[in-house]
Amino acid sequence: MRKADLRKQALRQRNSxxxxELAELNKKLLERFKTLDFSNVKSLHIFLPILRHKEPNTWPLIDWLRRQHPEIKIIVPKADFESNLMSHFHYQGQSDLALNRFGIPEPQNADTFEGTPDMVLVPLLAFDERGYRVGYGKGFYDRFLENLDTQKIGLSFFDAAAQINDVHLNDIRLDKCITPDRIIDFTLNNHGKGL
Known part of the structure; x- marks a missing residue:
């Protein structure tokens, strides 16, 4: 299936x-997230959800990390829609955030994060059995993750599509994807294996 078709299908599924049901799926994502190995994670980059678009809710993940792993630095992005690039900031709490014109929470006064996060939670609309993802089409995360040696983990309410037919050379593969039912590890083979 092509990205444009997968994008439409995923948006329809999410909107329905x-x-x-949304609360239950988010609860299951959190339970799966808790089973990841955080022993070598000193910094974790996490997207902030557009809840009105029914994106996976990362706030419970952030709250759990702050309680269970206060030593892990939480990094959040800020998008520049002119350049389609992101800058990255130390998460200071919800009081430092404001919604941009697209309804995305963004840091206002936080310190910039320099360096490479040990783990990145990647937003997506759909993904395939090889670990390629479909986002909103702006390429923010492909540019950010290019040449970045870090764990790339997607979050999805739905299972993998068989194959994205129009994968581009610049598309970055996920290492894992968390779904409500399993964690798929794409580093084990070409098709991923549920844990």
Missing amino acids: LGEQ
Whole structure:
């Protein structure tokens, strides 16, 4: 399936989720997230959700990390829609955030993060059995993750599509993807294996 078709299908699927179903899926994502190995993670880059678009809710993940792993630095992005590049900041708490014109929470006064995070949670609309993802199409995360030696982990309410047919040379593969039912590890083979 082509990215444009997968994008439309994923948006339809997400928009059809009711509040209770959404809450249950987010709860399951959190439970799977808790099983990741954080022993070598000193910094974790996490996207902040556009909740009105029914994106996976990363706030419970952030709250859990701050309670269970206060030693891990949490890094959040800020998008520049002129250049389609992101800058990265130390998370200071929700009081430092404001919504941009697209409804994305962004840091206002936080210190810039320099360096490479040990783990990046990557937003997506869909992904395939090889670990390639479909985002909103702006390429923010492909540019950010290019040449970055870090764990790249997607979050998805839905399971993998068989194959994205129009993968581009610049598309970055995920190492893992967390779904409500399993964690798929794409580093084990070309098709990923559920844990």
